[in-house]
Amino acid sequence: MTTAQEFWESFYSERDQVWSGNPNPLLVREAADLTPGSALDLGCAEGGDAVWLASRGWRVLGVDVSQVALDRALRHAADAGVEISVERHDLKDTFPEGQYDLVSAQFLHSPVEEDGERNSILKRASEAVAPGGRLVVGGHASAPSWSEHHDYYFPTTKDVLDHLKLGDNWIIITDDVVERMLVGPDGQQEPRKDNVLVVKRLY
Template sequence: MHETAQNPEEFWEDFYREREQIWTGKVNPILVREVSELTPGTALDLGCGEGGDAIWLAQRGWRVTAVDVSATAMERGARHAAEAGVRIDWERHDLQQSFPDGTFDLVSAQFLHSPVERPDERAQILRRAANAVAPGGVLVIGAHAAAPTWAPSEMHDHVFPTIEQVLEQLDLAPQQWQVETSELIYTASTSPDGVEGERADSVLRVRRIQE
């Protein structure tokens, strides 16, 4: 199911250019749930898209670096951030090739799935995400656990990594990390055609132990 013939930049530029707006602009509920009670500091938003999560974080006092491979998506995000009156640092990276410098109190990877990457490439990106967490900081990974119940049968053939597999891929030293959230959540989901159903997502929050 991985369309590896097309590189990520081409794929996501084509994806965002299809319509004037792809996403709702609202923050991912998983991020709200896992971050609302944290003290704002520096944040890295990986795969920021059109900026919904980054803007929400900035509005709550986080100093945000937002990253995406699509220049079109980030241009939209920057425009929305200006309209919202918040400052965000925007960096374009193909995360398979490069990664932002520095460490952050929060690293967020929300639904960082791509049909043009192999599972080992996603695992490598998530390991780099963990390495970017400052002591005392957290990594929050929200991900699909299965296709929505209303999805076509071929989508159900795709196997998403389990939380246990993601933890194995991260290869976190137990003496340096604490798992704070590790669970599946089920929410109502409606198809583009109005078919009601359910979707399953995984939530993982790990904290680097303060040195």
């Protein structure tokens, strides 16, 4: 059985750069107008979101299971002239300490994920939100036609809320499905839907 760290270290080691370096559009849509504070970026990968947040004045801790990805995130931040902190965690086993004004979990999907892991990670993510802070969860609604992972279960926002079991000290800010065009490996284009959920902790 391949561990999450083994899978993602191999994934990032195959190329010098995997992602564009740009922030996820769902996070930009939901966080662009927020007052900067402390932010936790779960599954930060090569740092696109973390660097964008830092450029807007956030104090960012980026977390990933892959040390290769974290090293790239630090280089990305240095190239952009901003500072971020990083920590390596396999989030099913360990989680960063503290509470944050913004906790971002963008596309926490993994082909080596075991049943319930994502749910438990998102529950822990909600516990890391400071009073007055927000949890932003972005996720795919389905796999593109060229993907090998059509048997992967993509949870809806209702699924996420059901597993979070939030109390009356939370309110829902955004519960939405967003459609965008994707370009496949052979240049083909097709629409893909993403889910976005934002909840705010009141106290």
